[in-house]
Amino acid sequence: MQYRSKYNNPKPNRKLSLWEKLYLPEIARGLLTTIKHLFRPKFTRQYPEERWEAPAAFRGRPVLVMEENGQERCVACGLCSRVCPPLAIEVQASETDLLKERYPVRFEINMIRCIFCGFCEEVCPEEAIVMSKDYELVYRKYDDAIYGKDKLLTPKKDLKDRLEYLREMRNKT
């Protein structure tokens, strides 16, 4: 017996009126819609020449905030690593002579595991890990997808938008 799914049933599920059965007027109506769109503004973008600037609320890849002195804000408390649902973050703490006592000697985010949920940013007590606007992630090898401190550290001034947005949201609640 031939299998027939309800999706490839050629029978129309309603009866066509006489006007529709005439065929040509309907064709003309379709063409009119197409022609109308020719004169409307364009939606498409000439990526990668033309890039999209994400709004502050956008959750791109998580990055570490670097203070003006070149030090990361992170104190390696490990809460991001603890809260991360797909276990993408690994933190190894060590001692520093700075006032903050503790810093991450190794901080790695496995971008293949990351699901961009933003929990790490939400849980961070130091506002040290934030979601950036970067959505262009390409890797050719598995190891390339593991971002270390070299790729994660981002100067504070580049993250101004997000930090301000976070402050705003915090004051709201």
Next chain:
Amino acid sequence: MPKVTIDGKEFEARDGQSVIQVALENGIDIPHFCWHPGLTVAGNCRMCLVDVEKIPKLSIACATTVSDGMVVHTQNEKALKAREDVMEFLLINHPLDCPICDEAGQCKLQDYAFSHSRGVSRFEEEKVHKEKRVPFGPTVLFDAERCISCSRCIRFGEEIAEQPVLTFIQRGDQVTIEPYPGTVLDNPYSMNVIDICPVGALTSRDFRFKARPWDMSFTETVCPHCARGCNIRVGTRDNQILRLEPRPNPNVNDFWMCDMGRLESYPPVNAETRISGAFLHHKKVSLDDAVQAIANALKKYRPEEIAFIASPYASVEDNFAFLEVAKSKSKIVGYFSHHAGENDKLLIRADRTPNAYGLKILGINEFDSTIKESLKTGKIKMIYALEDDFVSQGVLSLDKIEFFACHATNESKTTERADVILPAASWAEKEGVFVNFEGWAQRLNPAVETTHHVRGLDHMNQSRLDRFASKFDRWAQGRKIDALESWQLAEMVGIHLGMKTNHLYTEDVFEKASSSVAGLAGLSYEKIGSLGHPVAGIGKEIKMSFYREVYQQNTQDHAEILEMDIHAEA
């Protein structure tokens, strides 16, 4: 026998007990900071306030002795309100250091801030600032801001370690702890103050910031450092031992362990010098070839030319299986004991081997002088030894020995000379039984994986990281040693000699040992449990341990509860 009613339930108490003791023994948790079952009562944290009927004001449960007919409420409004207030006071000047504090995750103050506090501070003024990172001694670092002045460390120094160097100075919110001028906190038990500190004021200089407690797997096992066999918990992450901490056992070590055990027993397990895989004349060969070489040598030499050296560092099972092989070949079986220093009053024993008593039970004795002599003169041509580094300890030289085979965990002067080295699992990688100097049999559990282990299948403790790691995760790439438990290696040699010994599990070996050795009669893994059991013929009273549940800051459970919460939410 006074009868006390706590929270509507009547309990029988013993004379002289305090309310908190009766409550904890019966599973009622009264929050407390300064009270510790191993120390005297100080009564200065005020956290354990309870409402006792007929006493107008609240009383502290730790310093209130029970009397007949006493009615105590730990959960009524008055008591709960008082606890909230105490918490608020304690948190006034406590810094928000949890992200950088090593205690976070196993901190009493943190736990109680969740369970017994309002969660909001009304204190808007600037907190008092004190010194941070003050070294108290070679092992302990002090953070004055975090201290809640419970005086546990001071009392520990006075009562247990007998080195009373710490004291309170200043008053009010300026109070802090300092060693007396010209003294440092440096005694063999100094690191216990880190465990008993209810907050993160005292931290270990050795462990500092190595890992978060919720990222580690904790395994209950026994310290191999001396004949006492203190009960410990081993904290591992990435298959590396990061720290050891005592676990309470009133029959062996109470609540304490010594610094030497804590700092010196785990580095060899993590060390680069570990032996992984079998070696024949210092070339890596398959285990089978190495075992074959030993079996061939055992067949080649005459029985009186072969000496078997058992080891007090190895477990009862290892020595038992080794002894079976030895008995089939030679009469020369013995071991070298290793002593250093003297027995002290508290825990440390001069006998620096964990299982000398176990060897005694198995009928293995120390080598007498005639055998020692014949080992030197070349009468004995072959030695087969369990893991024991007797060459660097200077008890034996191997110059006149033609063939020397040994099991070893680490490279040493002994393995330098060895013709065959079989890779033995270290104390942290195997199951087994150690019998301490008082005849107390205690179980070892594997905390570190070898290549022959699978954490999940071998009932080893798993942290969240261990459980969900895939082979692609860098944090799961911890080193694994290719090593087997010594009894397995000994039995392999036995099989090559035509013996029919083939056990599957360490427990089977122990079962066989307990059925054939009089000293182990009646013992089983189940009976020994996690707190040990005296071997046959030791009429020692088994003390109950009431505070075990309360006093195990079992971070593993903590992590699991969190895990369950998360799953429940999802």
